[in-house]
Amino acid sequence: MSKVKFYSGEDIPLELHKVRVVQKLHLVPIERRLNAIEEAGFNTFRLNTKDVYLDMLTDSGTNAMSDNQVAAMFQADDAYAGSQSFYKYQQAVEDVLEKKYLLPVHQGRAAENVISRTFIKPGNIIPMNYHFTTALAHILEVGGKIAELLHDDALILQSTNPFKGNIDIDKLVKCIEENGVENISFIRMEASTNLIGGQPFSMANLMDVRQIADKYGIMLILDASLIGENAYLIKEREQAWKENSLGDIIKAMTDLADLVYFSARKLSSSRGGGICINRKELYYKMEALIPLYEGFLTYGGISVREIEAIAVGLRETLDETMISQSPKFIEHLVTELDKKGIPVVTPPGVLGAHVDAGSFCQHIPQTEYPAGALAAAYYLISGVRGMERGTISSVRDENGVEILANIELLRLALPRRVFTLSQVKYVLDRLTWLYDNRELIGGLRFTYEPPVLRFFMGGLEPTSNWPARLVEKFKKDFGDSL
Numbered sequence: 001m002s003k004v005k006f007y008s009g010e011d012i013p014l015e016l017h018k019v020r021v022v023q024k025l026h027l028v029p030i031e032r033r034l035n036a037i038e039e040a041g042f043n044t045f046r047l048n049t050k051d052v053y054l055d056m057l058t059d060s061g062t063n064a065m066s067d068n069q070v071a072a073m074f075q076a077d078d079a080y081a082g083s084q085s086f087y088k089y090q091q092a093v094e095d096v097l098e099k100k101y102l103l104p105v106h107q108g109r110a111a112e113n114v115i116s117r118t119f120i121k122p123g124n125i126i127p128m129n130y131h132f133t134t135a136l137a138h139i140l141e142v143g144g145k146i147a148e149l150l151h152d153d154a155l156i157l158q159s160t161n162p163f164k165g166n167i168d169i170d171k172l173v174k175c176i177e178e179n180g181v182e183n184i185s186f187i188r189m190e191a192s193t194n195l196i197g198g199q200p201f202s203m204a205n206l207m208d209v210r211q212i213a214d215k216y217g218i219m220l221i222l223d224a225s226l227i228g229e230n231a232y233l234i235k236e237r238e239q240a241w242k243e244n245s246l247g248d249i250i251k252a253m254t255d256l257a258d259l260v261y262f263s264a265r266k267l268s269s270s271r272g273g274g275i276c277i278n279r280k281e282l283y284y285k286m287e288a289l290i291p292l293y294e295g296f297l298t299y300g301g302i303s304v305r306e307i308e309a310i311a312v313g314l315r316e317t318l319d320e321t322m323i324s325q326s327p328k329f330i331e332h333l334v335t336e337l338d339k340k341g342i343p344v345v346t347p348p349g350v351l352g353a354h355v356d357a358g359s360f361c362q363h364i365p366q367t368e369y370p371a372g373a374l375a376a377a378y379y380l381i382s383g384v385r386g387m388e389r390g391t392i393s394s395v396r397d398e399n400g401v402e403i404l405a406n407i408e409l410l411r412l413a414l415p416r417r418v419f420t421l422s423q424v425k426y427v428l429d430r431l432t433w434l435y436d437n438r439e440l441i442g443g444l445r446f447t448y449e450p451p452v453l454r455f456f457m458g459g460l461e462p463t464s465n466w467p468a469r470l471v472e473k474f475k476k477d478f479g480d481s482l
């Protein structure tokens with residue numbers, strides 16, 4: 001694999017692309033940031049990007065496109081039915097993911113809607129390595145339940161386990177035996193388990209899961225939204241696959257699954273998604289839902305320009321130089337945070353750095369949302385927008401009792417190829433300052449709590465006057481610096 005070593009001995013990632021279109025950013029003064037976070041109900045989702053310096057909320061739809069993707073968008077074929085752009089997309093799916101049939105959907109959760117409605121009956125159990133918010137919401141919506149079957153040590157935040165996204169095979173067998181095969185809709189494997197810090201699974205584990213699926217006759221579904229980076233980390237961390245190309249690894253992964261779906265917002269473009277299968281009878285089961293919820297079968301709610309970009313982007317997931325950029329930057333950010341003693345999920349995964357808000361804000365009870373508070377505080381003192389991945393992103397049970405999240409994380413996503421190394425240094429610098437002043441951060445409580453996916457639009461307020469105290473300390477230490 002291509003590695004660039006520095007004469008100085010420094011271990012830093014080198015950008016293997018150049019910037020050709022730029023967008024001006026706004027680093028507004030801390031007084032404005034205080035007003036902005038108050039107006040946003042202390043929920044970073046509700047900030048306007050004119051108040052945001054580095055947007056590290058998500059890697060969804062925010063990655064930099066390649067010149068080839070942008071060029072392809074100009075060739076898009078506008079047609080309601082039979083657009084040539086769709087056939088390019090279908091061909092890319094066949095070549096890269098080795099699935100013959102493609103149902104286009106407007107984004108990943110739309111695939112989850114179609115899959116859940118088709119395959120889940122009320123009371124069914126869906127075993128999986130770990131849930132993703134929208135996957136869970138759609139499963140609950142049709143009356144299903146999930147069983148999360150990670151190894152016990154996967155939730156140990158600081159670890160050297162290279163594959164924390166693996167399913168525990170003993171737990172999987174037990175889950176199937178206890179619930180009965182007839183009550184299992186399918187097994188769901190998520191590449192690079194998003195919510196536990198973008199942690200990959202190994203090929204060996206996926207093969208074991210396949211064996212169990214075969215033994216019991218259960219369908220295996222792969223959420224491939226983050227498959228490129230999972231494949232890259234398999235190559236880096238799993239001895240048996242060191243000599244294989246990314247293409248070989250991706251194909252080996254998708255071949256093991258009966259159905260592959262993905263959000264193209266992460267995988268290859270800025271919009272769109274797809275459901276990919278080889279078995280025609282599975283295709284027919286879902287087909288009717290596409291015109292109902294998405295659009296005609298050759299666009300599925302995606303603009304033809306985006307479809308062109310997805311087709312090119314899928315092929316680019318085979319390019320190791322392109323794919324390796326994001327994991328290398330993340331590795332750098334995580335390693336530097338770790339060196340400074342700031343609690344962060346290790347080993348480095350994909351998507352971004354995941355700060356352990358539970359130990360960063362040990363003094364804030366979990367019922368006052370330490371990860372949400374840390375996200376708001378970090379925005380306030382830096383203009384960097386991260387995302388809460390903790391109890392606010394969780395749900396209440398049937399009785400309205402809060403389900404406290406297993407882990408409280410502040411996620412700082414690194415959209416692919418968007419930020420430079422000096423911006424990463426700024427992220428580190430301000431987080432280090434906040435860590436040194438962490439006792440100034442206080443808790444949050446809801447003022448407006450939507451019943452579904454509350455983390456998106458929920459409103460909160462601080463439980464004390466802690467934001468003002470942080471601003472005061474910031475000004476004392478930084479003077480007139482932004």
Ligand SMILES: *Cc1c(COP(=O)(O)O)cnc(C)c1O
Pocket residue numbers: 060107108109110132134135190194223225226262263264265266272273
């Ligand atoms: C983002 C994501 C989804 C949902 O995709 P959207 O395009 O945002 O609807 C599903 N699964 C995983 C693993 C994701 O990261």
